[in-house]
Amino acid sequence: MQDTIKQPLLSVVLPAYNEEASVPRASQVICALLEQANIRHEVIFIDDGSKDKTWNAIETQASSCPQVRGVRFSRNFGKEAAIFAGLAQAQGDCVVVLDCDLQHPPEKILEMYHLWEQGYQVVEGIKSSRGKESPMHTLAAKTFYSLISNATGIDMSRASDFKLLDRRAVDTLLAMREKNAFFRALSSWIGFSTAQVEFEVQPRLEGESKWSIRSLTKYAVVNLTSFSAAPLQLITLLGLVVFVCSVVLGFWSLWQKLSGRALEGFTTVILLQLIIGSVLMICLGIIGYYVARIYEEIKDRPRYIVADHCGGAADDGQAETDL
Numbered sequence: 001m002q003d004t005i006k007q008p009l010l011s012v013v014l015p016a017y018n019e020e021a022s023v024p025r026a027s028q029v030i031c032a033l034l035e036q037a038n039i040r041h042e043v044i045f046i047d048d049g050s051k052d053k054t055w056n057a058i059e060t061q062a063s064s065c066p067q068v069r070g071v072r073f074s075r076n077f078g079k080e081a082a083i084f085a086g087l088a089q090a091q092g093d094c095v096v097v098l099d100c101d102l103q104h105p106p107e108k109i110l111e112m113y114h115l116w117e118q119g120y121q122v123v124e125g126i127k128s129s130r131g132k133e134s135p136m137h138t139l140a141a142k143t144f145y146s147l148i149s150n151a152t153g154i155d156m157s158r159a160s161d162f163k164l165l166d167r168r169a170v171d172t173l174l175a176m177r178e179k180n181a182f183f184r185a186l187s188s189w190i191g192f193s194t195a196q197v198e199f200e201v202q203p204r205l206e207g208e209s210k211w212s213i214r215s216l217t218k219y220a221v222v223n224l225t226s227f228s229a230a231p232l233q234l235i236t237l238l239g240l241v242v243f244v245c246s247v248v249l250g251f252w253s254l255w256q257k258l259s260g261r262a263l264e265g266f267t268t269v270i271l272l273q274l275i276i277g278s279v280l281m282i283c284l285g286i287i288g289y290y291v292a293r294i295y296e297e298i299k300d301r302p303r304y305i306v307a308d309h310c311g312g313a314a315d316d317g318q319a320e321t322d323l
């Protein structure tokens with residue numbers, strides 16, 4: 001230990017939700033890889049309120065390998081929260097975040113680490129292909145990424161959560177108080193000297209993807225609105241369009257009246273009522289959504305609640321509720 005004391009520490013953060021089958025493999029593959037490469041490391045699993053035996057699997061790994069630690073959430077708070085909890089726990093000089101199902105190939109960690117050694121502070125994993133997906137999923141992902149790329153001004157079409165961050169970048173991210181932090185976009189948004197590493201998304205070996213259509217839609221809406229006020233501006237645009245239509249219709253109705261053919265206007269009135277009514281409802285909905293988001297942020301609740309720790313320096317008196 002004495003002669004390695006100066007060697008930098010690499011923290012590996014793995015969010016895990018119902019991954020009892022993936023945890024042992026991830027832990028063993030990553031530890032073996034980093035030991036072989038002679039990189040001082042710690043591996044941190046964040047159990048995001050799993051309903052299966054993920055926590056037992058993490059405890060087993062932590063007791064058999066001193067580099068492995070675990071944090072358990074009191075319930076499922078979502079992958080973003082798990083990533084931020086991992087960043088808060090990590091003590092390394094640099095931190096790698098990757099999926100516990102190893103769809104992000106661990107060998108690439110070495111490439112990322114070497115880029116970090118060369119002075120890059122953010123190393124982004126870029127998907128060279130999106131792996132196996134249904135055409136619907138691909139289409140939805142494309143739409144979401146083109147919207148979010150426009151909102152952030154960063155090309156996100158091949159972005160992933162597989163990243164290596166320098167301590168400076170990690171501290172910058174942790175200092176951001178927003179509750180609905182979108183890790184993938186924020187870690188690009190903070191800037192710093194950035195390098196990219198391409199990787200092929202691997203097939204999932206155990207378990208299944210945790211994303212349902214509902215959760216993906218929620219993910220898209222939450223992250224879009226946290227990065228962009230465009231939907232609010234869309235309301236103004238809609239208002240303008242409706243205004244132009246009403247001017248045209250107004251002139252037309254006047255013309256009808258003046259030429260003595262005014263009585264036949266009921267269909268127009270009904271249509272106008274419906275159109276304007278629904279546009280107003282949609283707009284109120286959008287505004288309501290943003291108001292709800294402001295309310296959420298202002299309540300200042302923690303991003304996640306930690307219920308348990310295991311392994312490593314677990315009992316270091318760390319606050320139970322990391323913000």
Ligand code: UDP
Pocket residue numbers: 014015016017018019048076077078079082098099100101103208209210211
């Ligand atoms: N995950 C999580 N909390 C959740 C959903 C997923 O921590 O609520 C983790 C999951 O265990 C995995 C990673 O996020 O390590 C990616 O999830 P998944 O493989 O289901 O997504 P996909 O690869 O299909 O995008």
Ligand code: MG
Pocket residue numbers: 099101103204209
């Ligand atoms: Mg996966």
